[in-house]
Amino acid sequence: MRKGLLLYNPAAGRYPVRRYVRGIIHPLKEAGWSIEIAETLSGTHATQTAHQAATEKYDAVFAIGGDGTVGQVASGLLDSDTALAxxxxxxxNVWAIEQGQKPFSWFNWWSLRENAKLLANVDVQQVDVGMCNDHPFLLWAGVGLDAHTINKIEPRHRFFKHISVPHFFATTVWEATFWHGLDLRVWTDGQLVEGHYLVAVATNIRHYAGGMSVLSPEALLDDNEMDMWLLSGNSVADALRHFFDLVAGRHLTSDQARRLPFHTARVESDAAFSIQVDGDPALGSSHADINIKHRALKILMPKDALYLLKNPNKS
Known part of the structure:
Protein backbone atom coordinates (compact mmCIF):
# COMPACT_ATOMS: atom_id res chain seq x y z
CA MET A 1 0.00 0.00 0.00
CA ARG A 2 1.31 3.44 -0.94
CA LYS A 3 1.74 5.95 1.86
CA GLY A 4 0.75 9.58 1.40
CA LEU A 5 0.66 12.75 3.48
CA LEU A 6 -2.07 15.38 2.99
CA LEU A 7 -0.26 18.62 3.90
CA TYR A 8 -2.58 21.62 3.83
CA ASN A 9 -2.10 25.33 4.38
CA PRO A 10 -5.02 26.68 6.47
CA ALA A 11 -4.19 30.27 5.48
CA ALA A 12 -4.15 29.62 1.72
CA GLY A 13 -6.74 30.91 -0.68
CA ARG A 14 -9.90 32.94 -0.45
CA TYR A 15 -11.85 30.25 1.40
CA PRO A 16 -10.79 28.12 4.39
CA VAL A 17 -10.02 24.60 3.20
CA ARG A 18 -9.68 22.77 6.55
CA ARG A 19 -13.20 21.27 6.71
CA TYR A 20 -12.87 19.76 3.23
CA VAL A 21 -9.52 18.03 3.66
CA ARG A 22 -10.84 14.78 5.18
CA GLY A 23 -13.12 14.31 2.19
CA ILE A 24 -10.04 13.53 0.11
CA ILE A 25 -9.11 10.46 2.16
CA HIS A 26 -11.80 8.10 0.86
CA PRO A 27 -11.04 8.31 -2.90
CA LEU A 28 -7.32 7.97 -2.17
CA LYS A 29 -7.87 4.94 0.07
CA GLU A 30 -10.00 3.38 -2.66
CA ALA A 31 -7.00 3.80 -4.97
CA GLY A 32 -4.70 2.00 -2.53
CA TRP A 33 -3.24 4.87 -0.48
CA SER A 34 -2.69 4.97 3.26
CA ILE A 35 -3.21 8.63 4.20
CA GLU A 36 -2.16 10.88 7.06
CA ILE A 37 -3.00 14.59 7.48
CA ALA A 38 -0.85 17.50 8.65
CA GLU A 39 -1.40 21.27 8.80
CA THR A 40 1.34 23.76 7.92
CA LEU A 41 2.23 26.40 10.49
CA SER A 42 4.47 28.46 8.21
CA GLY A 43 6.37 28.21 4.96
CA THR A 44 9.43 26.89 6.78
CA HIS A 45 7.27 24.33 8.56
CA ALA A 46 5.80 23.18 5.23
CA THR A 47 9.31 22.58 3.86
CA GLN A 48 10.44 20.80 7.03
CA THR A 49 7.34 18.59 7.15
CA ALA A 50 7.76 17.61 3.50
CA HIS A 51 11.43 16.83 4.10
CA GLN A 52 10.50 14.65 7.09
CA ALA A 53 7.95 12.79 4.94
CA ALA A 54 10.70 12.13 2.39
CA THR A 55 13.01 10.90 5.14
CA GLU A 56 10.27 8.53 6.31
CA LYS A 57 9.85 7.21 2.74
CA TYR A 58 6.33 8.43 2.05
CA ASP A 59 5.40 7.81 -1.58
CA ALA A 60 3.86 11.27 -2.01
CA VAL A 61 3.01 14.51 -0.26
CA PHE A 62 -0.31 15.96 -1.44
CA ALA A 63 0.17 19.72 -1.07
CA ILE A 64 -3.10 21.60 -0.54
CA GLY A 65 -2.62 25.34 -1.04
CA GLY A 66 -1.44 27.89 -3.57
CA ASP A 67 1.77 28.34 -5.55
CA GLY A 68 3.69 29.45 -2.48
CA THR A 69 2.74 26.26 -0.65
CA VAL A 70 3.64 24.21 -3.73
CA GLY A 71 7.11 25.77 -3.85
CA GLN A 72 7.66 25.29 -0.12
CA VAL A 73 6.70 21.62 -0.21
CA ALA A 74 8.76 21.06 -3.36
CA SER A 75 11.78 22.49 -1.55
CA GLY A 76 11.47 19.78 1.09
CA LEU A 77 11.21 16.98 -1.46
CA LEU A 78 14.20 17.80 -3.66
CA ASP A 79 16.36 14.84 -4.67
CA SER A 80 14.15 12.39 -2.79
CA ASP A 81 11.99 9.46 -3.85
CA THR A 82 8.85 11.14 -2.46
CA ALA A 83 6.64 12.72 -5.12
CA LEU A 84 4.83 16.06 -4.98
CA ALA A 85 1.11 15.96 -5.77
CA ASN A 93 -2.86 28.46 -8.67
CA VAL A 94 -0.61 28.87 -11.69
CA TRP A 95 0.98 25.43 -11.32
CA ALA A 96 -2.53 23.96 -11.45
CA ILE A 97 -3.55 26.17 -14.40
CA GLU A 98 -0.44 24.91 -16.20
CA GLN A 99 -1.70 21.33 -15.77
CA GLY A 100 -5.39 21.95 -16.40
CA GLN A 101 -6.56 21.43 -12.81
CA LYS A 102 -9.51 23.30 -11.31
CA PRO A 103 -8.74 24.90 -7.93
CA PHE A 104 -10.81 24.56 -4.80
CA SER A 105 -13.39 27.21 -3.89
CA TRP A 106 -16.72 27.24 -2.09
CA PHE A 107 -18.32 27.20 -5.52
CA ASN A 108 -16.11 24.30 -6.62
CA TRP A 109 -15.64 22.49 -3.29
CA TRP A 110 -15.60 19.05 -4.90
CA SER A 111 -12.43 19.89 -6.87
CA LEU A 112 -10.18 18.59 -4.08
CA ARG A 113 -11.69 15.11 -4.45
CA GLU A 114 -11.66 15.30 -8.25
CA ASN A 115 -8.02 16.37 -8.38
CA ALA A 116 -7.10 13.65 -5.88
CA LYS A 117 -8.76 11.08 -8.17
CA LEU A 118 -6.82 12.49 -11.14
CA LEU A 119 -3.51 11.97 -9.35
CA ALA A 120 -4.23 8.75 -7.43
CA ASN A 121 -3.03 6.29 -10.08
CA VAL A 122 -0.71 8.22 -12.39
CA ASP A 123 2.93 7.38 -13.10
CA VAL A 124 5.61 9.32 -11.26
CA GLN A 125 7.31 11.96 -13.43
CA GLN A 126 10.42 14.06 -12.87
CA VAL A 127 10.77 17.82 -13.41
CA ASP A 128 13.47 20.45 -13.17
CA VAL A 129 13.81 22.75 -10.18
CA GLY A 130 15.45 26.16 -10.32
CA MET A 131 17.79 27.51 -7.67
CA CYS A 132 17.92 31.27 -7.09
CA ASN A 133 20.68 32.22 -4.63
CA ASP A 134 20.36 28.63 -3.38
CA HIS A 135 16.58 29.06 -2.86
CA PRO A 136 14.60 26.40 -4.80
CA PHE A 137 11.78 27.42 -7.14
CA LEU A 138 9.42 25.42 -9.29
CA LEU A 139 7.75 28.18 -11.32
CA TRP A 140 9.68 31.47 -11.46
CA ALA A 141 12.33 33.63 -9.87
CA GLY A 142 11.89 37.32 -10.56
CA VAL A 143 13.66 40.62 -10.05
CA GLY A 144 12.15 44.06 -10.50
CA LEU A 145 8.59 45.33 -10.46
CA ASP A 146 6.81 42.01 -9.86
CA ALA A 147 9.14 41.17 -6.96
CA HIS A 148 8.85 44.74 -5.65
CA THR A 149 5.04 44.45 -5.61
CA ILE A 150 5.03 40.98 -4.04
CA ASN A 151 7.31 42.18 -1.26
CA LYS A 152 4.81 44.99 -0.59
CA ILE A 153 1.62 42.90 -0.43
CA GLU A 154 2.68 39.54 1.00
CA PRO A 155 1.55 38.09 3.29
CA ARG A 156 -2.01 39.19 2.47
CA HIS A 157 -5.05 39.23 4.72
CA ARG A 158 -7.74 36.85 3.42
CA PHE A 159 -9.96 39.85 2.54
CA PHE A 160 -7.46 40.99 -0.09
CA LYS A 161 -7.35 37.48 -1.55
CA HIS A 162 -10.97 37.95 -2.64
CA ILE A 163 -9.80 40.86 -4.79
CA SER A 164 -6.35 39.44 -5.53
CA VAL A 165 -6.12 40.46 -9.21
CA PRO A 166 -7.27 44.09 -8.82
CA HIS A 167 -5.27 44.37 -5.58
CA PHE A 168 -2.08 43.16 -7.26
CA PHE A 169 -2.74 45.29 -10.37
CA ALA A 170 -3.44 48.46 -8.37
CA THR A 171 -0.39 47.93 -6.16
CA THR A 172 1.81 47.32 -9.20
CA VAL A 173 0.59 50.52 -10.88
CA TRP A 174 1.12 52.47 -7.67
CA GLU A 175 4.66 51.13 -7.20
CA ALA A 176 5.50 51.74 -10.88
CA THR A 177 4.51 55.38 -10.42
CA PHE A 178 7.44 55.90 -8.03
CA TRP A 179 9.82 53.06 -8.97
CA HIS A 180 11.52 53.32 -12.34
CA GLY A 181 13.34 50.07 -12.92
CA LEU A 182 16.93 48.91 -12.59
CA ASP A 183 20.15 49.02 -14.54
CA LEU A 184 20.92 45.32 -14.83
CA ARG A 185 23.76 43.16 -16.05
CA VAL A 186 22.39 39.77 -17.07
CA TRP A 187 24.56 36.79 -17.90
CA THR A 188 22.92 33.74 -19.49
CA ASP A 189 25.31 30.85 -20.11
CA GLY A 190 28.18 33.35 -20.00
CA GLN A 191 26.70 35.84 -22.50
CA LEU A 192 26.24 39.38 -21.13
CA VAL A 193 23.25 41.63 -21.77
CA GLU A 194 23.06 45.08 -20.15
CA GLY A 195 20.14 47.47 -19.98
CA HIS A 196 17.47 49.23 -17.96
CA TYR A 197 14.61 46.90 -17.11
CA LEU A 198 11.35 46.90 -15.20
CA VAL A 199 11.35 43.11 -14.83
CA ALA A 200 13.81 40.25 -15.19
CA VAL A 201 12.11 36.91 -14.57
CA ALA A 202 13.37 33.36 -14.99
CA THR A 203 10.57 30.92 -15.75
CA ASN A 204 10.36 27.13 -15.72
CA ILE A 205 6.72 27.09 -16.87
CA ARG A 206 4.52 28.56 -19.59
CA HIS A 207 2.18 30.78 -17.58
CA TYR A 208 2.83 34.06 -15.75
CA ALA A 209 0.94 37.03 -14.28
CA GLY A 210 -1.39 34.95 -12.15
CA GLY A 211 -1.99 32.59 -15.07
CA MET A 212 -3.35 35.35 -17.32
CA SER A 213 -0.31 35.31 -19.60
CA VAL A 214 1.34 32.50 -21.53
CA LEU A 215 4.84 33.88 -21.16
CA SER A 216 6.88 31.00 -22.63
CA PRO A 217 4.55 28.94 -24.87
CA GLU A 218 7.13 26.22 -25.60
CA ALA A 219 8.50 25.77 -22.07
CA LEU A 220 9.00 22.20 -20.86
CA LEU A 221 9.32 21.16 -17.25
CA ASP A 222 12.13 18.62 -17.68
CA ASP A 223 14.39 19.85 -20.51
CA ASN A 224 17.20 21.30 -18.33
CA GLU A 225 16.50 24.77 -19.74
CA MET A 226 14.64 27.86 -18.56
CA ASP A 227 13.83 31.24 -20.09
CA MET A 228 14.97 34.60 -18.80
CA TRP A 229 12.57 37.37 -19.85
CA LEU A 230 13.75 40.99 -19.76
CA LEU A 231 11.07 43.70 -19.95
CA SER A 232 12.44 47.16 -20.74
CA GLY A 233 11.09 50.47 -19.48
CA ASN A 234 11.11 53.03 -16.70
CA SER A 235 7.56 54.30 -16.23
CA VAL A 236 4.03 53.29 -15.26
CA ALA A 237 3.08 53.59 -18.96
CA ASP A 238 5.75 51.02 -19.82
CA ALA A 239 4.49 48.72 -17.05
CA LEU A 240 0.90 48.94 -18.34
CA ARG A 241 2.02 48.31 -21.91
CA HIS A 242 3.93 45.22 -20.84
CA PHE A 243 0.94 43.92 -18.87
CA PHE A 244 -1.44 44.17 -21.82
CA ASP A 245 1.20 42.78 -24.21
CA LEU A 246 1.74 39.78 -21.90
CA VAL A 247 -1.99 39.05 -21.67
CA ALA A 248 -2.43 39.39 -25.45
CA GLY A 249 0.76 37.49 -26.33
CA ARG A 250 2.27 40.50 -28.10
CA HIS A 251 5.41 40.25 -25.94
CA LEU A 252 6.56 37.41 -28.22
CA THR A 253 7.21 39.90 -31.03
CA SER A 254 7.84 43.07 -29.02
CA ASP A 255 11.24 44.76 -29.20
CA GLN A 256 10.75 45.76 -25.56
CA ALA A 257 10.62 42.14 -24.33
CA ARG A 258 13.58 39.82 -24.75
CA ARG A 259 13.76 36.07 -24.16
CA LEU A 260 17.08 34.46 -23.24
CA PRO A 261 17.06 30.65 -22.88
CA PHE A 262 19.63 29.49 -20.33
CA HIS A 263 21.09 26.73 -18.21
CA THR A 264 22.79 29.10 -15.77
CA ALA A 265 22.14 32.81 -15.27
CA ARG A 266 23.23 35.73 -13.13
CA VAL A 267 21.35 39.01 -12.68
CA GLU A 268 23.37 41.81 -11.13
CA SER A 269 22.89 45.49 -10.28
CA ASP A 270 24.77 48.19 -8.42
CA ALA A 271 21.61 48.73 -6.35
CA ALA A 272 19.94 46.14 -4.12
CA PHE A 273 16.69 44.72 -5.48
CA SER A 274 13.73 42.65 -4.35
CA ILE A 275 13.43 39.00 -5.39
CA GLN A 276 10.37 36.76 -5.68
CA VAL A 277 10.37 32.99 -5.99
CA ASP A 278 7.14 31.19 -6.92
CA GLY A 279 5.17 34.33 -6.09
CA ASP A 280 6.55 34.64 -2.55
CA PRO A 281 9.03 37.28 -1.34
CA ALA A 282 12.62 36.17 -0.92
CA LEU A 283 15.63 37.82 0.65
CA GLY A 284 16.73 40.77 -1.50
CA SER A 285 20.24 41.22 -2.86
CA SER A 286 22.25 43.01 -5.53
CA HIS A 287 22.66 39.76 -7.45
CA ALA A 288 20.63 36.67 -8.28
CA ASP A 289 22.47 33.50 -9.31
CA ILE A 290 20.16 31.02 -11.00
CA ASN A 291 20.85 27.45 -12.02
CA ILE A 292 18.86 24.30 -12.74
CA LYS A 293 18.68 21.02 -10.87
CA HIS A 294 17.74 18.70 -13.72
CA ARG A 295 14.79 16.37 -13.03
CA ALA A 296 15.41 16.79 -9.30
CA LEU A 297 11.77 16.57 -8.20
CA LYS A 298 9.38 13.66 -8.57
CA ILE A 299 5.77 14.71 -9.17
CA LEU A 300 2.33 13.28 -9.79
CA MET A 301 0.60 15.14 -12.61
CA PRO A 302 -2.59 14.57 -14.64
CA LYS A 303 -2.12 12.35 -17.68
CA ASP A 304 -3.50 15.11 -19.91
CA ALA A 305 -0.61 17.37 -18.85
CA LEU A 306 2.21 15.12 -20.07
CA TYR A 307 2.69 17.42 -23.08
CA LEU A 308 4.50 19.70 -20.61
CA LEU A 309 7.32 17.17 -20.41
CA LYS A 310 10.06 16.40 -22.90
CA ASN A 311 10.59 12.88 -21.60
CA PRO A 312 7.57 11.57 -19.66
CA ASN A 313 8.13 8.35 -17.76
CA LYS A 314 5.73 5.63 -18.81
CA SER A 315 5.37 2.29 -17.04
Whole structure:
Protein backbone atom coordinates (compact mmCIF):
# COMPACT_ATOMS: atom_id res chain seq x y z
CA MET A 1 0.00 0.00 0.00
CA ARG A 2 1.31 3.44 -0.94
CA LYS A 3 1.74 5.95 1.86
CA GLY A 4 0.75 9.58 1.40
CA LEU A 5 0.66 12.75 3.48
CA LEU A 6 -2.07 15.38 2.99
CA LEU A 7 -0.26 18.62 3.90
CA TYR A 8 -2.58 21.62 3.83
CA ASN A 9 -2.10 25.33 4.38
CA PRO A 10 -5.02 26.68 6.47
CA ALA A 11 -4.19 30.27 5.48
CA ALA A 12 -4.15 29.62 1.72
CA GLY A 13 -6.74 30.91 -0.68
CA ARG A 14 -9.90 32.94 -0.45
CA TYR A 15 -11.85 30.25 1.40
CA PRO A 16 -10.79 28.12 4.39
CA VAL A 17 -10.02 24.60 3.20
CA ARG A 18 -9.68 22.77 6.55
CA ARG A 19 -13.20 21.27 6.71
CA TYR A 20 -12.87 19.76 3.23
CA VAL A 21 -9.52 18.03 3.66
CA ARG A 22 -10.84 14.78 5.18
CA GLY A 23 -13.12 14.31 2.19
CA ILE A 24 -10.04 13.53 0.11
CA ILE A 25 -9.11 10.46 2.16
CA HIS A 26 -11.80 8.10 0.86
CA PRO A 27 -11.04 8.31 -2.90
CA LEU A 28 -7.32 7.97 -2.17
CA LYS A 29 -7.87 4.94 0.07
CA GLU A 30 -10.00 3.38 -2.66
CA ALA A 31 -7.00 3.80 -4.97
CA GLY A 32 -4.70 2.00 -2.53
CA TRP A 33 -3.24 4.87 -0.48
CA SER A 34 -2.69 4.97 3.26
CA ILE A 35 -3.21 8.63 4.20
CA GLU A 36 -2.16 10.88 7.06
CA ILE A 37 -3.00 14.59 7.48
CA ALA A 38 -0.85 17.50 8.65
CA GLU A 39 -1.40 21.27 8.80
CA THR A 40 1.34 23.76 7.92
CA LEU A 41 2.23 26.40 10.49
CA SER A 42 4.47 28.46 8.21
CA GLY A 43 6.37 28.21 4.96
CA THR A 44 9.43 26.89 6.78
CA HIS A 45 7.27 24.33 8.56
CA ALA A 46 5.80 23.18 5.23
CA THR A 47 9.31 22.58 3.86
CA GLN A 48 10.44 20.80 7.03
CA THR A 49 7.34 18.59 7.15
CA ALA A 50 7.76 17.61 3.50
CA HIS A 51 11.43 16.83 4.10
CA GLN A 52 10.50 14.65 7.09
CA ALA A 53 7.95 12.79 4.94
CA ALA A 54 10.70 12.13 2.39
CA THR A 55 13.01 10.90 5.14
CA GLU A 56 10.27 8.53 6.31
CA LYS A 57 9.85 7.21 2.74
CA TYR A 58 6.33 8.43 2.05
CA ASP A 59 5.40 7.81 -1.58
CA ALA A 60 3.86 11.27 -2.01
CA VAL A 61 3.01 14.51 -0.26
CA PHE A 62 -0.31 15.96 -1.44
CA ALA A 63 0.17 19.72 -1.07
CA ILE A 64 -3.10 21.60 -0.54
CA GLY A 65 -2.62 25.34 -1.04
CA GLY A 66 -1.44 27.89 -3.57
CA ASP A 67 1.77 28.34 -5.55
CA GLY A 68 3.69 29.45 -2.48
CA THR A 69 2.74 26.26 -0.65
CA VAL A 70 3.64 24.21 -3.73
CA GLY A 71 7.11 25.77 -3.85
CA GLN A 72 7.66 25.29 -0.12
CA VAL A 73 6.70 21.62 -0.21
CA ALA A 74 8.76 21.06 -3.36
CA SER A 75 11.78 22.49 -1.55
CA GLY A 76 11.47 19.78 1.09
CA LEU A 77 11.21 16.98 -1.46
CA LEU A 78 14.20 17.80 -3.66
CA ASP A 79 16.36 14.84 -4.67
CA SER A 80 14.15 12.39 -2.79
CA ASP A 81 11.99 9.46 -3.85
CA THR A 82 8.85 11.14 -2.46
CA ALA A 83 6.64 12.72 -5.12
CA LEU A 84 4.83 16.06 -4.98
CA ALA A 85 1.11 15.96 -5.77
CA UNK A 86 -0.66 19.32 -5.98
CA UNK A 87 -4.27 19.83 -4.92
CA UNK A 88 -4.77 23.55 -5.70
CA UNK A 89 -6.55 25.64 -3.08
CA UNK A 90 -4.70 28.96 -3.17
CA UNK A 91 -5.39 32.52 -4.24
CA UNK A 92 -3.54 31.97 -7.49
CA ASN A 93 -2.86 28.46 -8.67
CA VAL A 94 -0.61 28.87 -11.69
CA TRP A 95 0.98 25.43 -11.32
CA ALA A 96 -2.53 23.96 -11.45
CA ILE A 97 -3.55 26.17 -14.40
CA GLU A 98 -0.44 24.91 -16.20
CA GLN A 99 -1.70 21.33 -15.77
CA GLY A 100 -5.39 21.95 -16.40
CA GLN A 101 -6.56 21.43 -12.81
CA LYS A 102 -9.51 23.30 -11.31
CA PRO A 103 -8.74 24.90 -7.93
CA PHE A 104 -10.81 24.56 -4.80
CA SER A 105 -13.39 27.21 -3.89
CA TRP A 106 -16.72 27.24 -2.09
CA PHE A 107 -18.32 27.20 -5.52
CA ASN A 108 -16.11 24.30 -6.62
CA TRP A 109 -15.64 22.49 -3.29
CA TRP A 110 -15.60 19.05 -4.90
CA SER A 111 -12.43 19.89 -6.87
CA LEU A 112 -10.18 18.59 -4.08
CA ARG A 113 -11.69 15.11 -4.45
CA GLU A 114 -11.66 15.30 -8.25
CA ASN A 115 -8.02 16.37 -8.38
CA ALA A 116 -7.10 13.65 -5.88
CA LYS A 117 -8.76 11.08 -8.17
CA LEU A 118 -6.82 12.49 -11.14
CA LEU A 119 -3.51 11.97 -9.35
CA ALA A 120 -4.23 8.75 -7.43
CA ASN A 121 -3.03 6.29 -10.08
CA VAL A 122 -0.71 8.22 -12.39
CA ASP A 123 2.93 7.38 -13.10
CA VAL A 124 5.61 9.32 -11.26
CA GLN A 125 7.31 11.96 -13.43
CA GLN A 126 10.42 14.06 -12.87
CA VAL A 127 10.77 17.82 -13.41
CA ASP A 128 13.47 20.45 -13.17
CA VAL A 129 13.81 22.75 -10.18
CA GLY A 130 15.45 26.16 -10.32
CA MET A 131 17.79 27.51 -7.67
CA CYS A 132 17.92 31.27 -7.09
CA ASN A 133 20.68 32.22 -4.63
CA ASP A 134 20.36 28.63 -3.38
CA HIS A 135 16.58 29.06 -2.86
CA PRO A 136 14.60 26.40 -4.80
CA PHE A 137 11.78 27.42 -7.14
CA LEU A 138 9.42 25.42 -9.29
CA LEU A 139 7.75 28.18 -11.32
CA TRP A 140 9.68 31.47 -11.46
CA ALA A 141 12.33 33.63 -9.87
CA GLY A 142 11.89 37.32 -10.56
CA VAL A 143 13.66 40.62 -10.05
CA GLY A 144 12.15 44.06 -10.50
CA LEU A 145 8.59 45.33 -10.46
CA ASP A 146 6.81 42.01 -9.86
CA ALA A 147 9.14 41.17 -6.96
CA HIS A 148 8.85 44.74 -5.65
CA THR A 149 5.04 44.45 -5.61
CA ILE A 150 5.03 40.98 -4.04
CA ASN A 151 7.31 42.18 -1.26
CA LYS A 152 4.81 44.99 -0.59
CA ILE A 153 1.62 42.90 -0.43
CA GLU A 154 2.68 39.54 1.00
CA PRO A 155 1.55 38.09 3.29
CA ARG A 156 -2.01 39.19 2.47
CA HIS A 157 -5.05 39.23 4.72
CA ARG A 158 -7.74 36.85 3.42
CA PHE A 159 -9.96 39.85 2.54
CA PHE A 160 -7.46 40.99 -0.09
CA LYS A 161 -7.35 37.48 -1.55
CA HIS A 162 -10.97 37.95 -2.64
CA ILE A 163 -9.80 40.86 -4.79
CA SER A 164 -6.35 39.44 -5.53
CA VAL A 165 -6.12 40.46 -9.21
CA PRO A 166 -7.27 44.09 -8.82
CA HIS A 167 -5.27 44.37 -5.58
CA PHE A 168 -2.08 43.16 -7.26
CA PHE A 169 -2.74 45.29 -10.37
CA ALA A 170 -3.44 48.46 -8.37
CA THR A 171 -0.39 47.93 -6.16
CA THR A 172 1.81 47.32 -9.20
CA VAL A 173 0.59 50.52 -10.88
CA TRP A 174 1.12 52.47 -7.67
CA GLU A 175 4.66 51.13 -7.20
CA ALA A 176 5.50 51.74 -10.88
CA THR A 177 4.51 55.38 -10.42
CA PHE A 178 7.44 55.90 -8.03
CA TRP A 179 9.82 53.06 -8.97
CA HIS A 180 11.52 53.32 -12.34
CA GLY A 181 13.34 50.07 -12.92
CA LEU A 182 16.93 48.91 -12.59
CA ASP A 183 20.15 49.02 -14.54
CA LEU A 184 20.92 45.32 -14.83
CA ARG A 185 23.76 43.16 -16.05
CA VAL A 186 22.39 39.77 -17.07
CA TRP A 187 24.56 36.79 -17.90
CA THR A 188 22.92 33.74 -19.49
CA ASP A 189 25.31 30.85 -20.11
CA GLY A 190 28.18 33.35 -20.00
CA GLN A 191 26.70 35.84 -22.50
CA LEU A 192 26.24 39.38 -21.13
CA VAL A 193 23.25 41.63 -21.77
CA GLU A 194 23.06 45.08 -20.15
CA GLY A 195 20.14 47.47 -19.98
CA HIS A 196 17.47 49.23 -17.96
CA TYR A 197 14.61 46.90 -17.11
CA LEU A 198 11.35 46.90 -15.20
CA VAL A 199 11.35 43.11 -14.83
CA ALA A 200 13.81 40.25 -15.19
CA VAL A 201 12.11 36.91 -14.57
CA ALA A 202 13.37 33.36 -14.99
CA THR A 203 10.57 30.92 -15.75
CA ASN A 204 10.36 27.13 -15.72
CA ILE A 205 6.72 27.09 -16.87
CA ARG A 206 4.52 28.56 -19.59
CA HIS A 207 2.18 30.78 -17.58
CA TYR A 208 2.83 34.06 -15.75
CA ALA A 209 0.94 37.03 -14.28
CA GLY A 210 -1.39 34.95 -12.15
CA GLY A 211 -1.99 32.59 -15.07
CA MET A 212 -3.35 35.35 -17.32
CA SER A 213 -0.31 35.31 -19.60
CA VAL A 214 1.34 32.50 -21.53
CA LEU A 215 4.84 33.88 -21.16
CA SER A 216 6.88 31.00 -22.63
CA PRO A 217 4.55 28.94 -24.87
CA GLU A 218 7.13 26.22 -25.60
CA ALA A 219 8.50 25.77 -22.07
CA LEU A 220 9.00 22.20 -20.86
CA LEU A 221 9.32 21.16 -17.25
CA ASP A 222 12.13 18.62 -17.68
CA ASP A 223 14.39 19.85 -20.51
CA ASN A 224 17.20 21.30 -18.33
CA GLU A 225 16.50 24.77 -19.74
CA MET A 226 14.64 27.86 -18.56
CA ASP A 227 13.83 31.24 -20.09
CA MET A 228 14.97 34.60 -18.80
CA TRP A 229 12.57 37.37 -19.85
CA LEU A 230 13.75 40.99 -19.76
CA LEU A 231 11.07 43.70 -19.95
CA SER A 232 12.44 47.16 -20.74
CA GLY A 233 11.09 50.47 -19.48
CA ASN A 234 11.11 53.03 -16.70
CA SER A 235 7.56 54.30 -16.23
CA VAL A 236 4.03 53.29 -15.26
CA ALA A 237 3.08 53.59 -18.96
CA ASP A 238 5.75 51.02 -19.82
CA ALA A 239 4.49 48.72 -17.05
CA LEU A 240 0.90 48.94 -18.34
CA ARG A 241 2.02 48.31 -21.91
CA HIS A 242 3.93 45.22 -20.84
CA PHE A 243 0.94 43.92 -18.87
CA PHE A 244 -1.44 44.17 -21.82
CA ASP A 245 1.20 42.78 -24.21
CA LEU A 246 1.74 39.78 -21.90
CA VAL A 247 -1.99 39.05 -21.67
CA ALA A 248 -2.43 39.39 -25.45
CA GLY A 249 0.76 37.49 -26.33
CA ARG A 250 2.27 40.50 -28.10
CA HIS A 251 5.41 40.25 -25.94
CA LEU A 252 6.56 37.41 -28.22
CA THR A 253 7.21 39.90 -31.03
CA SER A 254 7.84 43.07 -29.02
CA ASP A 255 11.24 44.76 -29.20
CA GLN A 256 10.75 45.76 -25.56
CA ALA A 257 10.62 42.14 -24.33
CA ARG A 258 13.58 39.82 -24.75
CA ARG A 259 13.76 36.07 -24.16
CA LEU A 260 17.08 34.46 -23.24
CA PRO A 261 17.06 30.65 -22.88
CA PHE A 262 19.63 29.49 -20.33
CA HIS A 263 21.09 26.73 -18.21
CA THR A 264 22.79 29.10 -15.77
CA ALA A 265 22.14 32.81 -15.27
CA ARG A 266 23.23 35.73 -13.13
CA VAL A 267 21.35 39.01 -12.68
CA GLU A 268 23.37 41.81 -11.13
CA SER A 269 22.89 45.49 -10.28
CA ASP A 270 24.77 48.19 -8.42
CA ALA A 271 21.61 48.73 -6.35
CA ALA A 272 19.94 46.14 -4.12
CA PHE A 273 16.69 44.72 -5.48
CA SER A 274 13.73 42.65 -4.35
CA ILE A 275 13.43 39.00 -5.39
CA GLN A 276 10.37 36.76 -5.68
CA VAL A 277 10.37 32.99 -5.99
CA ASP A 278 7.14 31.19 -6.92
CA GLY A 279 5.17 34.33 -6.09
CA ASP A 280 6.55 34.64 -2.55
CA PRO A 281 9.03 37.28 -1.34
CA ALA A 282 12.62 36.17 -0.92
CA LEU A 283 15.63 37.82 0.65
CA GLY A 284 16.73 40.77 -1.50
CA SER A 285 20.24 41.22 -2.86
CA SER A 286 22.25 43.01 -5.53
CA HIS A 287 22.66 39.76 -7.45
CA ALA A 288 20.63 36.67 -8.28
CA ASP A 289 22.47 33.50 -9.31
CA ILE A 290 20.16 31.02 -11.00
CA ASN A 291 20.85 27.45 -12.02
CA ILE A 292 18.86 24.30 -12.74
CA LYS A 293 18.68 21.02 -10.87
CA HIS A 294 17.74 18.70 -13.72
CA ARG A 295 14.79 16.37 -13.03
CA ALA A 296 15.41 16.79 -9.30
CA LEU A 297 11.77 16.57 -8.20
CA LYS A 298 9.38 13.66 -8.57
CA ILE A 299 5.77 14.71 -9.17
CA LEU A 300 2.33 13.28 -9.79
CA MET A 301 0.60 15.14 -12.61
CA PRO A 302 -2.59 14.57 -14.64
CA LYS A 303 -2.12 12.35 -17.68
CA ASP A 304 -3.50 15.11 -19.91
CA ALA A 305 -0.61 17.37 -18.85
CA LEU A 306 2.21 15.12 -20.07
CA TYR A 307 2.69 17.42 -23.08
CA LEU A 308 4.50 19.70 -20.61
CA LEU A 309 7.32 17.17 -20.41
CA LYS A 310 10.06 16.40 -22.90
CA ASN A 311 10.59 12.88 -21.60
CA PRO A 312 7.57 11.57 -19.66
CA ASN A 313 8.13 8.35 -17.76
CA LYS A 314 5.73 5.63 -18.81
CA SER A 315 5.37 2.29 -17.04
Missing amino acids: VLPAGTT
